[in-house]
Amino acid sequence: RGRTAVRLTARLPLPRPLGLGLARPFARPARAAAMVAAIAFGATAVTFAVGLATSLNRVQDARDHDKADVTVDALPAPGPNGAPGRNGEPVPPREVPGGPPRITADPAAITAAIKAQPGTRAFYATATTQVTIAGLSGSTELHTFAGDASWANYRKISGRWFDKPGEAVVPTQFLAATGTRLGDTVTLNHGGTTVRVRIVGEIFDPRNQGMNVLTDAATTAPARTPADSYRIALEPGTDATAYVAALNSALGSLDVTAHAGPSGGESEMIIVLDALAGLLTLMLVAVAGLGVLNAVVLDTRERVHDLGVHKALGMTPRQTVAMVLASVVVVGLAGGALGVPAGLALHTAILPAMGHSAGLTLPTTALDVYTPPELLLLGLGGLLIAVAGALLPAGWAARTRTATALRTE
Known part of the structure; x- marks a missing residue:
């Protein structure tokens, strides 16, 4: 009771x-x-x-790896069979091994305009091309970065982000497909040039079924791929709309466009x-x-x-x-x-x-x-x-x- x-x-x-x-x-x-x-x-x-x-x-x-306060698209002219870009504008297809080079604006001029713009906290340039890997059929996407990309929206699973040429980070699927692990070296065939990179980090990146390699742009020199976009982080309190307007005015002669975002909607x-x-x-x-x-x-x-x-x-x-x-x-x-x-x-x-x-x-x-x-x-x-x-x-x-x-x- x-x-x-x-x-x-x-x-x-x-x-x-x-x-x-x-x-x-x-x-x-x-x-x-x-x-x-x-x-x-x-x-x-x-x-x-x-x-x-x-x-x-x-x-x-x-x-959403493209998160940034401001993005500059550095591919102004559409190529054959152009596909819609992030803002609905046509962009050239990605460069393929042995294909024609892409038409891009002067990267030095774009970099100078971004550096000179008040409110710029950090930025990096990125480019994407196709490479082949020794012992692996098919092609793999190679993403190269110029500048400090450590603030980019890539989530680490293990290891660390690359901090010098010759180092790379890859997704889990890449490790499984190639039978490699952190510390191993893979050989990339980029535009007829052989490049060896050492894997230093594992990241979450499901694009292209996880068959991606991310490395410093200097890793592929002299066959460096021109940057196709620039990601910019603004100083706290900076008005993104005013910043974009001022940057587009500075970039007007280069025929490239800056825009806020992308927003990364759900x-x-x-x-x-x-x-x-x-x-x-x-x-x-x-x-x-x-x-x-x-x-x-x-x-x-x-x-x-x-x-x-x-x-x-x-x-x-x-x-x-x-x-x-x-x-x-x-x-x-x-x-x-x-x-x-x-x-x-x-x-x-x-x-x-x-x-x-x-x-x-x-x-x-x-x-x-x-x-x-x-x-x-x-x-x-x-x-x-x-x-x-x-x-x-x-x-x-x-x-x-x-x-x-x-x-x-």
């Missing part, structure tokens, strides 16, 4: 209705355990869904997955809340005579509601304490498996998405589920007339 719990809670510095409510779960341990399981199930679903949505958004952010697929995860989570939380509702209704119906005695002794409707809600506080906290670690473990197991199924190793930033304050709030979510499930029975108990309750056996 939980009389020992009642005597113990009576010693707590709490109003008596709250003490009576806190002792209620100990009168029906099996029922209380069932409520804890239901709440833990809901807390697990919420924790996993929050982690999944955050991870997917961070993966989408990690895929993928429609990520939005759909977030919405689906949210809907399923709400359904699971509703199921958990109904489990609490069922248990509290049974408990209140069984003890309606005791409720009548309390009312006869002067318990007000507000105190009755407080007593019923207090009866689920312990189970709510226990369910949250069990559900949050379970949801965290589920996230830790499933997210890497999702990446591996696609041949990807997800960056650490996409996996470590929980902070201690968030985990604390998610744990309190179990209490919220319990209280929400007990509100209806609490209202029914508060409205029950004293005489009706006392006649009930």
Whole structure:
């Protein structure tokens, strides 16, 4: 009957209705355990869904490698079979081994204009071409960088970013396809020139099915590929619109265009997955809340005579509601304490498996998405589920007339 719990809670510095409510779960341990399981199930679903949505958004952010405050497109003239560029403008196709050179603006003049522009914090130039790799069929994209590209939006998985010519970073798929690992050397055939690079880092880069090599532009000298774009980071507080207008004025004679962004908008697929995860989570939380509702209704119906005695002794409707809600506080906290670690473990197991199924190793930033304050709030979510499930029975108990309750056996 939980009389020992009642005597113990009576010693707590709490109003008596709250003490009576806190002792209620100990009168029906099996029922209380069932409520804890239901709440833990809901807390697990919420924790996993929050982690999944955050991870997917961070993966989408990690895929957007073109993030910059301002971008300068250095390929002004379309070539044969030109394809639409980022702003809908035609751009020449990428250079292929043995193909004609691309027409680009004077890189020295573009660099000088960017350096002279007030508000420039950092910038780098990037170019993309096709190379072949000894022992590997097909072609691989080679991305070269001139300038400090360490602030570029490439998420590291292991190793480090290259810091001198002859070093390169590659995606996980490249390592798997070539059978290499960090510290190994690969041979690139670039425009009839053989270049050897040492792999110093593994990055998250699913472009071109992960068959990419990123290195310093000086690595491919003298067969260096002209830059096709420049990424610029602005000083804090700089007006991007005014900066773009001033830079375009300085670049006018070079027939190239600067524009803000790209913005890196959220993928429609990520939005759909977030919405689906949210809907399923709400359904699971509703199921958990109904489990609490069922248990509290049974408990209140069984003890309606005791409720009548309390009312006869002067318990007000507000105190009755407080007593019923207090009866689920312990189970709510226990369910949250069990559900949050379970949801965290589920996230830790499933997210890497999702990446591996696609041949990807997800960056650490996409996996470590929980902070201690968030985990604390998610744990309190179990209490919220319990209280929400007990509100209806609490209202029914508060409205029950004293005489009706006392006649009930």
